[in-house]
Amino acid sequence: MLTPEEFGAVLAELEEPYETIVLVAGCLSLRACEIIGLQWGDFDWDHVTVFIGRSATGKHIYETKTEKSSKPVPLDPSLAEVILNHRASLPFKGATDFVFAGESGSPQWRRVWFTDHIQPAAARAGIGKIGWHTFRHTFSTLIHSMGTDAVRKELLRHADIKTTMNIYTQPVAPAKRKATGKLTRKLLRS
Secondary structure: OOOHHHHHHHHHOOOOOHHHHHHHHHHHOOOHHHHHHOEHHHEEOOOOEEEOOOEEEOOEEEOOOOOHHHOEEEOOHHHHHHHHHHHHOOOOOOOOOEOOEOOOOOEOOHHHHHHHHHHHHHHHOOOOOOOHHHHHHHHHHHHHHOOOHHHHHHHHOOOOHHHHOOOOOOOOHHHHHHHHHHHHHHHHHO
16 A cells, blocks of 8 residues: 555656556556556546446456446546546557557556566655555555545445445445545645
């Protein structure tokens, strides 16, 4: 788990596109394979949401981990702006192009992202060793600390309620948007 200050310290050590990748991981709590599988057509800019339609590991594309994993996720407008700025710098912008494509337009390998860029950034920031799930644990802990437990299970898109500490409240969409907005603004300020 990272504090907002530690999260900010890691971001400060990253160059693009890795800074945006980490922001997406921290602010949306997506799994690495879901981030790799993101395509531009997954975004609904009018409703400021992203649909998680697939996961990817390198060149292999799969369905999402569970049915719950494929739920739409609200984007905070400030994160949407960061993602759109990332898009503006890319040659691959079509609906079926990958958001974080490699030079060939294919999905990249998460191990390269992490071992070559993100872990060294955490080390330079004095954080020490982190893993991909560090961002999901950070998201869950910070959402809990902000008093938004009612939507935590839905935002993490877990199939089993036990996975998110037995939360039984069924959230409504505005509560989910408020929770992710609150977290995104906190992490972007760090």
